[in-house]
Amino acid sequence: MKTVSRRWPKLILAIALITAVAGCSGEQSALAGFGPVASRITLLTWIMFAAAVLITVFMGLLTGLAIAGPAGWRRRLAGEKSVMWGGVVFPVATLSVLLFYGFSILNAGERLARAENPVHIAVVGEQWWWRVIYLHGDGRTTESANEVRIPTGRPVEIELTTADVIHSFWLPTYAGKVDMIPGRTNRLHFAVDKPGIVRGQCAEYCGGAHALMAFYAVAMAPADYDAWLAKEKADAQPAARKAGERLFLVSGCGGCHTVRGTSADGKVGPDLTHVGGRVSLGAGILPNTPDSFAQWIGRHQKLKPDNLMLPFDFFSESELHDLSAYLKGLE
Amino acid sequence: MTEWIAAHWRSLLLWALGLFAGGVALALLIAYSGIYNVAASAGHHPWLEAFLKMAKDRSVIFNSRSVKAPELEFAEQVPLGAAHFQGTCAACHGAPGQAVNPVYAHMLPHPPDLQIHAAHWTRAQLFWIARHGIQFTGMPAWSGTGRDDEVWAVVAFLEMLPSMTEADYRHHAGGHSEARNYSAKELVSAGRPRLDLTACSRCHDTTEAAPTSPYIPRLGGQDQSYLKRALQEYRDDSRQSGFMEPVADDLDDEQIDRLSAYYAALSPASSPVSRSASVEERERGRQLAEQGDRARKIPACLSCHTEKGREDYPRLAGQSEPYLRQQLQVFRRGVRDKTPHGAMMSVVAKRMTEQQVLAAASFFASRPWQAAAFPAGAEKEKDSRP
Numbered sequence: 001m002k003t004v005s006r007r008w009p010k011l012i013l014a015i016a017l018i019t020a021v022a023g024c025s026g027e028q029s030a031l032a033g034f035g036p037v038a039s040r041i042t043l044l045t046w047i048m049f050a051a052a053v054l055i056t057v058f059m060g061l062l063t064g065l066a067i068a069g070p071a072g073w074r075r076r077l078a079g080e081k082s083v084m085w086g087g088v089v090f091p092v093a094t095l096s097v098l099l100f101y102g103f104s105i106l107n108a109g110e111r112l113a114r115a116e117n118p119v120h121i122a123v124v125g126e127q128w129w130w131r132v133i134y135l136h137g138d139g140r141t142t143e144s145a146n147e148v149r150i151p152t153g154r155p156v157e158i159e160l161t162t163a164d165v166i167h168s169f170w171l172p173t174y175a176g177k178v179d180m181i182p183g184r185t186n187r188l189h190f191a192v193d194k195p196g197i198v199r200g201q202c203a204e205y206c207g208g209a210h211a212l213m214a215f216y217a218v219a220m221a222p223a224d225y226d227a228w229l230a231k232e233k234a235d236a237q238p239a240a241r242k243a244g245e246r247l248f249l250v251s252g253c254g255g256c257h258t259v260r261g262t263s264a265d266g267k268v269g270p271d272l273t274h275v276g277g278r279v280s281l282g283a284g285i286l287p288n289t290p291d292s293f294a295q296w297i298g299r300h301q302k303l304k305p306d307n308l309m310l311p312f313d314f315f316s317e318s319e320l321h322d323l324s325a326y327l328k329g330l331e
Numbered sequence: 332m333t334e335w336i337a338a339h340w341r342s343l344l345l346w347a348l349g350l351f352a353g354g355v356a357l358a359l360l361i362a363y364s365g366i367y368n369v370a371a372s373a374g375h376h377p378w379l380e381a382f383l384k385m386a387k388d389r390s391v392i393f394n395s396r397s398v399k400a401p402e403l404e405f406a407e408q409v410p411l412g413a414a415h416f417q418g419t420c421a422a423c424h425g426a427p428g429q430a431v432n433p434v435y436a437h438m439l440p441h442p443p444d445l446q447i448h449a450a451h452w453t454r455a456q457l458f459w460i461a462r463h464g465i466q467f468t469g470m471p472a473w474s475g476t477g478r479d480d481e482v483w484a485v486v487a488f489l490e491m492l493p494s495m496t497e498a499d500y501r502h503h504a505g506g507h508s509e510a511r512n513y514s515a516k517e518l519v520s521a522g523r524p525r526l527d528l529t530a531c532s533r534c535h536d537t538t539e540a541a542p543t544s545p546y547i548p549r550l551g552g553q554d555q556s557y558l559k560r561a562l563q564e565y566r567d568d569s570r571q572s573g574f575m576e577p578v579a580d581d582l583d584d585e586q587i588d589r590l591s592a593y594y595a596a597l598s599p600a601s602s603p604v605s606r607s608a609s610v611e612e613r614e615r616g617r618q619l620a621e622q623g624d625r626a627r628k629i630p631a632c633l634s635c636h637t638e639k640g641r642e643d644y645p646r647l648a649g650q651s652e653p654y655l656r657q658q659l660q661v662f663r664r665g666v667r668d669k670t671p672h673g674a675m676m677s678v679v680a681k682r683m684t685e686q687q688v689l690a691a692a693s694f695f696a697s698r699p700w701q702a703a704a705f706p707a708g709a710e711k712e713k714d715s716r717p
Contacts, residue, residue: 251635267625
């Protein structure tokens with residue numbers, strides 16, 4: 001008993017520290033909001049946290065008084081008036097203020113988007129990756145996957161839908177979290193101040209590989225973004241065409257994947273037209289290196305169990321090498 | 332009576348236990364002493380013969396009671412069953428016009444002459460025996476794990492066997508293979524090729540004729556790498572087939588190379604394109620083959636199965652509908668997922684609905700056969716791949 005009681009505080013402290021450190025550090029943090037929307041969500045989080053601490057301390061004091069306080073205090077606490085004010089009026093007022101403040105934050109992004117010319121992007125949740133479609137406003141679109149690129153200083157509107165089950169698009173550092181619900185289109189609005197790369201992930205359990213369904217959001221200076229988008233719109237410009245491209249096409253990869261500019265026009269899986277230029281592979285789980293391509297093609301069921309890509313266990317080492325060189329060259 | 336039992340149950344129990352223990356001890360003593368003669372030449376005493384037959388028959392009847400015969404086109408499967416019977420069963424069981432090989436005629440129990448005995452069993456019982464084999468008789472279980480569909484072809488043949496003449500049998504079991512007169516010199520130096528296992532044309536297509544059954548694939552013009560891979564997979568038991576595994580087991584690497592090269596170069600007989608399915612069915616199949624099904628995450632069949640596909644992927648156009656349907660069902664049951672290529676196709680087949688299986692099979696069956704050896708395929712770039 002003694003050891004347990006001595007260990008508990010340390011254990012709790014350790015868990016709290018690990019959680020805090022993991023939450024604060026780097027690219028996927030709910031406590032470090034960048035941009036007008038995320039920073040207001042962060043502020044709301046701190047306000048709620050501080051208020052919760054104050055109310056908890058206050059209630060502790062009242063409980064103490066109610067148990068061991070002077071008779072006059074106890075009588076007053078038991079009266080109808082204190083129940084009325086403390087139990088009905090105070091919570092209703094506090095929660096209403098928080099609710100309307102929350103609504104105003106939800107609207108902040110939308111007001112922002114309405115005021116200026118926003119960037120339109122559609123993201124479709126799929127088991128277990130993200131289909132990302134850039135809407136150019138003239139009816140034309142450009143498809144990509146598992147990475148959302150946005151310009152700084154402009155509001156962004158993301159249309160969120162799903163191709164199968166409920167997913168949740170969670171981009172804590174920039175935007176917050178909105179569910180993707182079958183049959184509905186939800187919208188998420190935000191803006192980013194300065195360039196950077198942050199991570200997001202699916203926040204609603206969506207089946208086997210849910211934990212490995214992540215993505216990156218890349219905020220770029222407007223000029224860089226425009227240059228990138230022009231390149232992204234263009235067809236694939238393979239750096240290493242020969243063997244790898246032929247292998248890609250004859251092996252049937254085009255049945256699921258599109259590489260614009262070739263005969264590969266599958267729509268089942270992620271568009272690979274510019275896959276070599278993305279931050280990650282396999283929906284945020286591998287760094288984008290030639291070796292990662294070989295790893296993914298050869299062992300994807302081990303790296304991301306249950307994912308829906310077909311197993312290609314028959315490629316030889318040299319075939320994997322050719323394919324990786326080709327895909328990494330699609331920048 | 333009951334009073335007597337009530338009074339003496341203790342001694343009755345003791346007697347029963349004693350007799351049982353004595354019986355067990357006697358059986359052990361006889362077995363251990365070795366006085367019982369297990370020689371096949373010694374034969375069974377008539378009472379033992381009758382007892383064993385009774386036990387075997389009852390066991391077959393009892394264990395086969397849950398077997399349900401599928402609704403199949405039985406007549407079309409007879410050639411498969413007949414050719415397999417000739418290759419692997421006839422040595423022991425004999426066949427019309429062929430006596431049992433003298434070696435196997437000295438087995439105990441004697442393998443039954445199925446031209447007489449097949450009629451004693453029901454369809455389900457024949458299936459059960461061919462599928463599971465019978466202990467202590469030399470009758471083996473089916474060698475293709477999970478391939479019950481093949482066993483039914485043997486059953487279809489066995490049901491026909493009692494009414495077959497020698498000519499009928501030769502026609503079904505020999506398929507397109509040729510029987511010719513060998514000179515004495517050929518017999519002396521090379522031996523007489525029988526209607527034996529490795530005569531591929533007993534079942535498969537020749538330049539003049541289509542396969543002997545729609546359940547048998549066409550090979551002429553198929554990609555060489557695919558044919559080689561299929562034979563190797565049958566040989567190393569990673570692809571399951573009670574028909575092809577014994578055949579492939581007899582082949583060495585060089586023979587596999589030669590056979591795959593032969594069939595890849597064979598220009599197949601132009602057979603009428605199958606039009607059995609409805610137009611709507613074929614149209615549904617065409618859509619699936621060209622576009623896939625995005626909702627079910629099925630890629631287009633034609634992204635792999637064309638003359639442009641990898642050399643170790645099979646071409647499907649012009650293959651018969653029953654064969655394609657049967658293979659898709661085998662994939663769906665997970666029977667073909669032990670090979671890397673099969674593991675991939677299994678995933679696709681399991682995503683297909685029953686209706687999509689029928690549609691895809693009838694679409695490919697309605698297409699003209701595309702052969703690697705045809706001029707159209709000759710312009711295909713053949714990079715040297717490492």
